[in-house]
Amino acid sequence: MSEQPAATRRRSPEQIGQPRRIPSQQRGRERFEKILTVASELIEINGSDALKMSEIVEKAELSFGALYQYFPDKTSIIRTLAERFNEQGRQCVADELAKVTDPETLHAALCTIADEYYAFFRREPVMRDIWHATHTDKLLQQVDAEDMEFHAQALFSVLRLLWPARTEAELLAIARLTMQLLAAAVRYAVSLDEGEGAQAIALFKKMQVADIGRLLA
Known part of the structure; x- marks a missing residue:
């Protein structure tokens, strides 16, 4: 058949x-x-x-x-599995961003999110494969785009509270780019062996997540 x-x-x-x-x-x-x-x-x-x-x-x-x-x-099966995994990731992001009260705790939250996502994809080989599929299949790219926008909007809400004098367009651009870079770092890290991957995530946290405070200072 x-x-x-x-x-x-x-x-x-x-x-x-x-x-x-x-x-x-x-x-x-x-x-x-x-x-x-x-x-x-x-x-x-x-x-x-x-x-x-x-x-x-x-x-x-x-x-x-x-x-x-x-x-x-x-x-449709792969999409359903991807959306279920994404729900777990969204909960992680929401939990960490809820703890943010100032630029320092924002830095800590983004570091934790990077660590949690890296650990998640390490222990879930199926999700690693599906995550790749959402980038190579046109029908599934919408799933990834919607998930990235969810994370960007969540971070944007925090940035707006911390830096109310800055324009929404500027804060949203920073939020979107930050989440895209975080996802790219995790994707690269999980393509390496475990030791090298952990080092890559540690380097990303030093390089990237501290930059938001400098940009908006």
């Missing part, structure tokens, strides 16, 4: 890459979660590029109809 049913090809551009529906009944939720668990296991072994709907059907012991009832394509 084809990996992509005719129903998927008829979906609108806005629908492609998203789950067909999220079940409300217990049996449906269990099946939904089983699909995601099996997909994660397969991604960990072979990577997201090699993920096949036929393999999910076989390993999850489902029919194609049952799988496509929830996920019309593999992009």
